[in-house]
Amino acid sequence: MDYLMLVNKTNGLGKYYIPNNLVKVKIKTGGGKKIYLEKKTYKQIKKLLKDINKEFMTEIVIDSGYRPYLYQENLLKDLLQEKQEEAYNSLAKPGYSEHQTGLAVDIGFYKDGHYVPKFKNEDFAKEFLWLKDNAYKYGFIVRYPSDKTAITGYIYEPWHLRYVGNIAELLTKENLTLEEYYEKYLQD
Numbered sequence: 706m707d708y709l710m711l712v713n714k715t716n717g718l719g720k721y722y723i724p725n726n727l728v729k730v731k732i733k734t735g736g737g738k739k740i741y742l743e744k745k746t747y748k749q750i751k752k753l754l755k756d757i758n759k760e761f762m763t764e765i766v767i768d769s770g771y772r773p774y775l776y777q778e779n780l781l782k783d784l785l786q787e788k789q790e791e792a793y794n795s796l797a798k799p800g801y802s803e804h805q806t807g808l809a810v811d812i813g814f815y816k817d818g819h820y821v822p823k824f825k826n827e828d829f830a831k832e833f834l835w836l837k838d839n840a841y842k843y844g845f846i847v848r849y850p851s852d853k854t855a856i857t858g859y860i861y862e863p864w865h866l867r868y869v870g871n872i873a874e875l876l877t878k879e880n881l882t883l884e885e886y887y888e889k890y891l892q893d
């Protein structure tokens with residue numbers, strides 16, 4: 706498994722890419738959804754959620770993980786009906802979603818018995834700050850930060866975490882997106 710796999714609006718995976726080590730999420734999920742993640746990603750997000758929930762007495766859960774090509778296609782169709790062109794700012798073209806790697810995790814939270822699918826900065830400022838500072842210890846980065854929208858091509862998504870493994874520490878300390886990391890370190 707290539708944990709540094711770069712998927713964005715210009716680097717797609719195509720119709721047929723399916724990660725070969727997906728596992729079913731067995732802990733509580735947002736709305737009881739059936740979710741699959743890459744094996745190591747799942748192991749690490751479980752640890753992260755356990756720690757953040759203990760720290761803040763919250764119930765933050767996995768909202769979304771692996772999204773197959775067909776699912777992405779339907780999601781976009783729905784959103785296009787609702788929002789038209791604007792949909793492309795918040796959703797990838799089918800085959801270009803990082804969720805197809807199995808390495809991306811969206812999180813949401815239960816509050817007073819209600820489920821809120823998007824983990825927003827305003828609602829949970831302390832928790833988000835913790836994530837920004839600590840996610841790397843589990844191998845994750847906040848993939849679409851507010852100050853990097855021009856580089857990532859995505860609006861600020863504090864709820865979208867991406868597993869990258871050990872390199873997460875470097876990315877966090879140098880404040881680099883995955884795109885910037887490729888440019889700085891992986892180009893000839």
Ligand SMILES: [Zn+2]
Binds near residue numbers: 810
């Ligand atoms: Zn996401």
